[in-house]
Each structure stands twice: as structure tokens, then as C-alpha cells.
Amino acid sequence: MSGNWKVNPVEISFYRTLVDVSPVGTALHKLIRNEYGKAVDYEFLYVNKAFEEQTGLKNQDISEKRVTEVLPDLEKGTFSWLRMYEDLFNHGETVSFEQYSHPLNRWYRVTAKAFDASCFVTYFVDITSEKQVISDRDTMLITLNHIVFEIDENFIHTNVLTENESHLFLPKEEIIGLSVRELLPLALAKPFEETMLKSKRTGQTEMLQYESPLPGDDRYFRAEIRYGQFVTGRKWVASIRDVSAEVKAEQERLDYQDRIYHQRRRMEYILEGTNAGTWEWDMISNRVTVNERWAEMKGYRFEDVDTFDMGWFLSLIHPEDHEALSRKLARVNEGSMPVYEIEMRIRHQKGHYIWIEARGKILERSENGEPILMSGTHLDITKRKVEEIEREMEREQFKTTLLSIGDGVITTDAAGRVTMMNRMAESTTGWQLHEAKNRKIEEVFKLVHADSGEEIASPVQMAIESQAKVELGEDIQLIKKSGEKCFVHDSVAPIYSGEGILTGTVIVFRDISEKYEQVKQIRYLSDHDQLTGMYNRHYYERIMMEIEKNPPANLSVIVADVNGLKLANDGFGHQFGDRLLEETGRILENEIRSGEIVARIGGDEFVILLPGVNEKEAKKRMETLHEKLNKGKVDDIYLSVSLGFSSLDPSDSHIEEVFKRAEDRMYRKKIDESRAMRESTIEILLKKLKLSEGYHSDHAERVVTFSVEIGKGLDMSAEELEDLRLASIMHDIGLVSVDPALLIKPVSSLTEEEKVKLQKHPETGYQLLRTSTEFSRIADIVLCHQEQMDGSGYPRGITAGQIPLESRIINTARFMDRALSYRNESKEKVVEDLKRAAGTTMDQDVVRQAISILS
Template sequence: MQNLFDNMNEGFAIHEVFCDSDGNPVDYAFLEVNKAFEVITQLKSEVIKGKRITEILPNTEKVWIEKYGKVALTGVSDHFVNYSGELDKYFSVSVYSPSKNQFATLFTDVSDIKRLEKILSQEKNLLLTTLHALVDGVISTDENGRIDMMNPAAEELTGWQAIEAKGESLEEVFCIRQEKNILLTQKGGNVIPIEYAASPIIDHTETSRGHVIIFRDYTEKLEKEERILYLSYHDQLTGLYNRRFFEEESIRLNTARNLPLTLAVCDVNGLKLTNDAFGHLAGDELLKKISEILRVECRSDDIIARIGGDEFAIILPKTDAHDAENIVSRIYEATQLNSVNHIILSISIGWSVKTDMRQSMEDVFVSAEEMMYRRKLTESQSMRNQTIKTILNTLYTQNQREQAHSERVSKISVEIGRALGFEYNMIKDLETASLMHDIGKIVLDTALLTKSGEITDKEYEEIKRHPECSYQILKSVDQYSDLADYVLSHHEHWDGKGYPRGLVGDEIPLISRIITVADAYDSMTTDRPYRKAMSKEEALDELSRCAGSQFDSNIVNVFIKLDIES
């Protein structure tokens, strides 16, 4: 028996309980311990035998004395797991009373198990915290396909509460169907697109114990994908198809059943002129208006695309030359009836019909493009001439003083030209150039042109842009292109200190030098918002003073002589 006692793996000890005057246990003594006790507790028998626990381990928790004392006094056995701070160990203890006021303990060290349980508990809490924080829905099932767990995101996505879903079949809670996308029907009946992944839960025996499903709402991602797809085939400004889509459709529709097939190429006339004169926003509005007209006048099966900055193309399946001409006529009529902020619309259209599969689409396109360019030769110039008139009307409507100033400058310039012996054609060039010398002011803010106070350096730099703008506007129209250089140079000075190019002396065109004198004289002798007009005598004196520096001396002398004679 003693041999069994000494060689058992469990620690064993017999104790005697000591109570206070009220009969409450307050201490206990060691009567007998086995070798396993010494190994587990590191307390030697010869040291502790006969001594009390408060002597050996004075900081022993009160709960140990109370639990052991209860067994010793009542004779009722107990089993529990508890932690000893003095020994820094967990013990699984079975305790019974062999006789009155005594108790015997049989115990094992379960510290490693308890620490492992603590680690597992921490990991479980971390996992649960992570699952609850995930924006993706997570559902786990048992081996029978019934819901075991759902995180809050899964509750929101399915419409089911975890408590009510637990034990339900996966198909009931996670109700999905495959169409173009995977669709989840929520508890309330709403349907949302999702993406998901499922994995089996495998135990140590390689047996499936259920599944984990991870899923998310695909709505926003789907909208982004659809938006990207839309942009990849559409022009962002007009909403029409783009060149990529046009080229793909040209291949797809190139079949015998679509013959006769017409390709139309359209080019917006005067877009650059509109951009230069009224700004790119006005040009954008013009393109959008043209696009709207094309949509309205073409048929639902026709493919309309913006294939370049100012170029559009149309694929018209099952359309012969007669039908194509009718559609093009409707487009022309619609453009003539519309405008954008008084800017006229003009478009040149060429078309070609494919009637035989042996014709290549490339050849048909080239043929349509050549026709468009032939029409553009006349239609574009007509439109640009009208746009020039629109620009002048707009400028003069905004600032009537500019109209009067341009007309006076033109009159003075013509008189100087005649005095210099100009021929008729040169007189006409001088008249037109001087009349349009400030057309580039259309790009300036009206408030700046009518400002009553002194202008700032920054505002002056803005005003100095107008000769270049005038040049760009007139250069785009064949009828006025030869005059563009004259208006560009009308603020150049004889000494090279003018703008925009700093030309010197005879480098400045003669017509520009004349306009410079006429412009300066009229400006000095006319009331301006920021100053009163000079007298004619003062203006002539200023011209004379600046002759040879700002002005061509010869032209100043001719003008002064004209003024004296008049």
C-alpha cells in the first residue's frame, strides 16, 4: 500500500483543519504527502510535515482554506480546478474527509492545459472580433448544411439575424441564383449582386465538418465595372460611341445580310474658330448639340460615333444611297435650324454605300471621307465667314464703344492709305484689317474692357493677348487669312518695344503701322471709362513726340498733314 502511495502519479496529501473560536476554518497542517506531491509542488516532506499552510505558503488564497475546511467539517467530498498564486500553477483537485477535521487531496498539475485553454480562448475571441469587424459576410455551417454562425455583415447582407438563422438550412438563408451575375435574395425579398467563395471545414481525420462561406455586396463594384465598360466604348463628352466601338462594329456589321451598308463621315466646320473666339466650353457645347442632332435624325439601329476631335462617323445597315441621302438631308436641315449661343452649326457629310461583299470597309470609309472633304471646301468657308460676323456682332453687342472705335480706325486708316497712294485692293485690305483689328477682344471679359479704374499689371497682360487671338480667328478663314498678320502686328512699335513679337521698323507690315497710328489717335481723342479724351491738338502732339519710337515717322507726318488739310 505504501508502495502504491509513493509511486502514484497524482499528488496526494492528508491535512488537519484548524478553526477559530466561531468554528470557521482558518488554517490547515500537512500530516502526510507522497513523492508526487513533492515533485508537483516542489515542497519537501521533511520541510512541511507537521507545519501549517500559513507557515509554508503565507500568501495562500483564502479560498483554498475555505474549500478544504468545508470538506473536513462536513464530510462532503468536492472536486474543483483552482489557481495557486504562491505556486503559480493550476490544480485539478479531488478532496474528501477520511476522518473528522481532516481532509485528503488527490490532485494533478493542469497548468499547461489551462494556459493552452487561455491561448485558445484568446485566439477564439480574436477570431470572433475579426469576424465581427469584417465588411465581408461570413457564414459557417455544420456537416448537415445547417447554419452554425453568422457575422454582423452576413446578417446585414442576408437580412437574417444570426439567432434566428442558427440551425436553418444554408439554402434558406443564403438563397442565391446564377444569372449574368450571382444574385442573393435577401429575407425581405430584395435582390443584390454578390461575389462569394466557399471552403470545407476539415478536421484532423480529413473529414468535412461543414463549410465556410465568405461573400460581399457586388453592387458598387459592378457599377464601376459597367461604368468602365461604358467609357471604354463611349465618348465622354457627347455620350456617343467612340472610335474603338465604331471599328469593332464595322467588323461585326460587315455581313451580307446588312447590305446595302452605308458609311457616313461627318466633320464639324469651324470648331477651332469657335474654340479660339468663344472658348473651349462653347466648342464643347457645339459638339454636344451636333451629337444630339445626329441621334435624333438617325435611326435606332444606326451606329453613331465620335471618332476624332471634330469628326463623327455613322454606320447605317441596310441603307441604300437614296435612304442615306434622305438621312443626310435631315441632318443638314436640323443644323441650319439650330445654334448654340448664337454660334451657327455647320457640318460637312460624305457617304459611301457598300453593295458587294467584295468591297472592303476601308475603301468604303475612304470614299465617304473623300466626299466629305469635297463638300467641306465650300461648306466650311461659308460657315467660317458667318462665324466671323457672329464674333463681331457678339463683341459689338457686348461693347458698342468697340464698334464705333473700329469703324473710326478703319476710316482714318483708309484716308492714310489713300494719301500714301495705295491701289484699290490694298485699300480694301487696309479697310477690312483695321475694321477687324480688335476682333480678338471677344476672348476678354467685358468687365475688363469697360473697367473705369486703372488696370492692373495682370489685367494688362490679359489685354495684350488680343492681337494673337485676332490672328488665330482670321487665319482660320481663307477670305481673311492674308489680313491675319496685319492685325497681329498692330501693337508693334517702330523701336521694337511693342508686342507680341517685338518687331522693329520695316519688319512691321506697312498696313499694321498705319493701323497703329489710327488706333492710337482714336483712343487718345475718345473718352474711355478710365480717362477723359485729349484734344486733337494734344493727340497730334503726342503722335509727333512718339514718332520714330512708337510710330513710323512717315505715317505720322502724312496723318498730321491730312488733319491740317481737313
């Protein structure tokens, strides 16, 4: 990234971790422009785990690659991702949109934000399931209704759904955007709007039946209008169905009743319905006479079949319908049934079967009661039967789908009794369908609050009473038949018949126990420090924002900072430093009271929020804490923690000002307390080194003696001799970080890796001493005490004048002691060795003084 940003690596790691565990897919990109400044591509810089899960693209595979390498087909559609992101830089800093990705075969809701001249971040939410739900809804609406209009609160049409746009009297795109009064004649628009307002007022589905407003169109329509809150906002949904057949049937029924009073009984049946095929059966001659519609219905010319033998007609009936027809005819003939009605199949002249609704009645009987004349009608119901069969197939297919999907599904009747369960529902609840059927849903699907264990009101009853979808949260548990509990997420929706009558409910749910625990763990980690288990900065800042909205009358803040943490890490290792932090956190948490909050907000910094505590009480609490903290101990090291406090003042414009004052007071105390802590720790480190196996404490004493004698011979000042003495004492302090086993191991048997570890001790000593005011002036001497005049030493390989005189003296003194005390060499041999080293690895003046000491 470009720009002069100054970032803290710890903060980068912290926020990088937050992004990694975020459930929102996140990707960092860089826009690539050509020499003319036009965007030609963009590359992936980084993606988080949620992005990997949602897209299947792994960070390790796509990082620093261009999108055209990763998704070569991305720009082949009509939508250009590249143009969208280029516009982000040209016209604004943030853009949001929904788009389908053909290469990934998924829908995404995308928010992109530019934060540099060429870099931008995108947040991806997979909405494929949401889009599928909308598509399924539209399909179901279209299946149940010829036309569905969505109308906003300004009476403007926002969407039109239909299985066939030829049903519309205007193209769909012309309807969208028109108001009700712009689309319909005023005589129809006015009652339509009144019905819409009534639906909004009552909260119920309202009906409006009307005649087609188009000239020459005698069809009737019924509008079912409902107002409510939907995914896209509050609006009306008007479902329009052609009810011409129903209106016509009703009119025919009224006409028939009128004819009852004015026509003879025989003419009523013969002339009933202009669309019916009529027939009359002379049961003595066994001849049948029919009208033109009867012949047309079966595909025959009227003149060919106006009269025929009854046996020929019976041969046209589908074999599977013969028995049912025979039973009904027998009952009519014997007088136990006045009129027979049957739906049956008759073979068409072209060879296929059509469905007819047949009715018949005895018109005359002989003196002894035998039937001699029967008449009736045939109606072609093929279309209706095909639709019924298709609907039944759809219902069976839908039922099969519900039985096989991965979610649990339970359906109930309008009284809340179980009617169906799929296998997943049986597995999750522990109930089998044959056990649960007809039981109240509350007995089979019992829900409780996870925290309190209190039973939850039946969502089924809520859906029935509200006649709306009910969705419960994630902190809900299902009590299985066995008594076990599992976390579930469920939703309940009412089921309506085609006439808008509530017939039952459907419950869709899933066991989210595993997901719930994962979410719970993520929530915990996002709010807690991993080392101490205390609340972290993220939680502290959220609480401070809440307090900012409604500050209490009294609020105090105590800020605590562990002194010498880096020195402890360098000298005793990071595990020891972690123990110091853990012990500090333990003491702080033991001292807080109910309603108070303690959090670790930095590497060595803690904060305590004290709601309801005034300044006087806060000062006492801080003094008590300081006393207990500084009595705390890890091994031989006492805790040293600096504290500062502050209380809310009426003049404070922000709560953060309280924290800032407390932090400033803490830092003023830390100046003295931290210095004392560092010097005390160094003393302890030196003692630890002297007690280490493999380290000879008398070696340091002899090095001090030789060094001071050489320094005196070189006419060093008293101050210089004191620094030389201290440096001689401390020259090996860096060995505290080395494994004691290496100190007792012969140099000749050390591996290269072990030698490297040993040779780091001057640097460690330097790091330890430079933090102390008392010892910082000798830090460079200790750092260079293993350097050689010819550059063959370590750790930096410097030469001659770059090496402090004190370091050269200590180097020579160490050589003398090791030769005399460890290798038991004679003084004469040591003198010879010193002469050979003078001017090469050792300083000539220093060697001259060393030889004078040995002579």
C-alpha cells in the same frame, strides 16, 4: 524616349488616361547601362494608380529615380530583377514571370515588354492572395495526408507535398519528373495507373490499398486518387496515407473472431492483442495480476508490479477520471453492462499521465451472483489522443479564424442546412446565427440576377451535386433579411471528412456593392465621351472588331465633322465650342434607331453605324441628318456639320474600308462648308464686338476713314486700299474674347494682369482671321496694328521694316481718333504730338500724310 516618333498630344492624353484608370499595375522604365553596355540599374519614368495601390510606391515620389534609390534591397536576394530585364533586351521583346519582392513583401505576376533601345513597360498583378491560397491548400493537404502527389495527364509526377520528407523512399526532387512506372514497381504501377484512369472516367475519388513495395517494410498504404481541373491545369492528385494500423486492427479483429471459436472465454481476454496490457483482478483478495506489456506501458519493471493491490492502481488514475470509471465498474458488477470500455488517464512512473483504453469483463461470479474475478486489457492510446486534441485545437483555431475574417462565411451540412455563420455573414445577410441555424441555405442566402431579378439556383446545391467548387460572377445580388439588396461575390466549396465523405459546404462571400459601382463607373467612362455622354472611340473600335468577325449583309457608316470648331473656341471660348459639340451629339442621338450606334471618335468628329441599312437608305438618312444638323443653333450661331456616308461592298476586305470611304467623302464636302462657316462666324463676331459695352463702333468707322485717306496720300493701289479698309474694320475683332468690363475701365486703373489680357487681342484677331479664305490676307495687318517703329509695341515688339505699312497706317489712325474723339484735343495739339512721334514710334511718311489731313 528616343526614336522619331510622331505622336498626337490628344492621343497621348487619351491613352495616358486609359492607363491611369487601368486595374493592372503599369510602370514605365528606362534601362541604365555603363560605358561597356552592361545594365547597372533602371529608373522609373511613370507608374499608374493601380501600381501605386499594389506596391505603396507613389509616382510623384519615384518618378525619374533609380530603382536602387527607391528599393535599395531589391537585388539582395537570389533573384535579379535587373538581369531579368537586361535579358529582355538581349533575347526577346516580351517576358513573363512570377516573383516575390522582399522589399515590398508581396508576390507579383510580371509581364515586361521592350519597345525601344532602352525603355520597357512592366505590368504587375498582385498574386499574394493567390499564393497564400496555394500555400494554405498545401498545408491542409499535408495536415490531412502523409504524402500528396500531383501527377499530370502523361502520368508524370509534377509535385510532392509532405510534412516530413523522411516519409518518402526517394528525395522529393528525384521523384518530380518521374513517371508512375519509373517510380513504382510494375506490379504496383499497373493497378495505380488503372485506378487513376478509373477516377478520370468516373469523375469520382477512387481508392487503392497496397502493401509497401520496399523490402522489409510491412506497412500498408491507401491512395485516394482524384482527377480534375485545378488552378494549374487538369491533373490527378493522389493522397497517400499510412493505414497499417487500420489493416492491423482489422486483422486483429478477424483473429479475435477466430479465437472465439477455439479458445476459452477467459483466455480470449487475457491473450487478446499482443500489444495490449492484460490484467486479472481477484476481487476477493483485491489483488491484481498483469503481464509484461501492462508494466512496460506504465514505465515499471515487470518484476516490480506483476502483482499489486487494487487500491494502488486506483491511486494512479487521474482525479477527473475516477467518477466515470466507478460508474462503469458498478454497472458491470451489477450485470447491467457485460463489458465496460473507458478512455482514461493513468500516471506514468515518471510522473506524467498517459491515455489508455481500458476494457473489462466479469469472468466468474459466486453462487449468489457476486463478482469474484474480472479481467481485461489496457491499450496505450496516448498518441491517438494527442492527435485528436491537436486536431480539435486546429478545428477550433480554424473556426475562430473563420469567425474573425473580413469575408462572410457560412457553413452547411450535407443537406444544405446552416450550421455556422461568422459575424460578417450575420452583418451582411441580416440573419443572426441563432435565427438561421438549421434553416435551408436558400432561405438565408437568397441570390438573384442583378439585371433580371430572377432567382439563381442555389450554389450550395450545385456544389453538393457536382462535388466541386462553385464560383458565381459579380452581377449577383443577395436579398437580405430586411429585403434590401447588395452585390456579392461568393464561392462555395464542398467539405469532406477524412474518409472522403461529403459532410457539408462552406460559403465565402463579401459585399462588393461599392466596388461594383466603381467598376460600373469605370466601365462607363471607358466606353463614353465625358463631354457628350455618347459612346467614344474605344467603344466604337470594339464594336467594329466584333462586326469584323461576323459582318452583316448590309452595313452603312455616316461620318460627321463639326465645321469651324476652333474658330468658335477662339472667338466665343471653349465652353461655347463644347455646347456646339453637345448640341451636335443631341441631334445625332435623337435621329438614330434601335440597334444603331453613334459615337464621338475625335475632337469634332462623330460616326454612326447603321447595321442592316443599304446604300440607298443610308444616303436618305444622311441627307435628313444634314438638314436637321444645319438647323441646329447655339445662341446666334447655326451648326455647320459636314457629312459623308458609305456602305459595305462585297469587295471590301475589312470593315474599316467602309469608314475610310465615308470619311473621304465628308472631307470633300468640308472644304466648301467649313469655309462658309468660318466667314459667317467672323461676321457674327464683328457684330458681337460692335454691340459690346465699352466698345465704340464709330471708332472703327473713323479709323477706316483716316486710314484710307492716308493710304491714298501714299499712292496705294486699289487692291491695297481695299485690304487696308478691311483691316481697319477688323483691327479690334480680337476684343470679342476680352471681358467687356475691361473695355469700359480707365486705362490708368488697369492692373498688370488686366493689361496683359487686353494686349492679347491682336493675336486673337490674327487667329480668327487666318482661318478664313476671305480674311486671311489681312490677318498679319491686324496682328501688327499695335506695334511701334522703335519696338515698344505689342504683341511681338517688332520694329520698323518688320511692321506691314497697313499696320503702321492703322496705328497712326487709331492715335488720331483717340486724341480727337476721346480726349477732345485740338488739331494743333494732335499735329504736335504726331511730329514728336514721327521717326520714333510712328512712320514718318505716314505721319506726314496724317498731318496733311488735319491741316
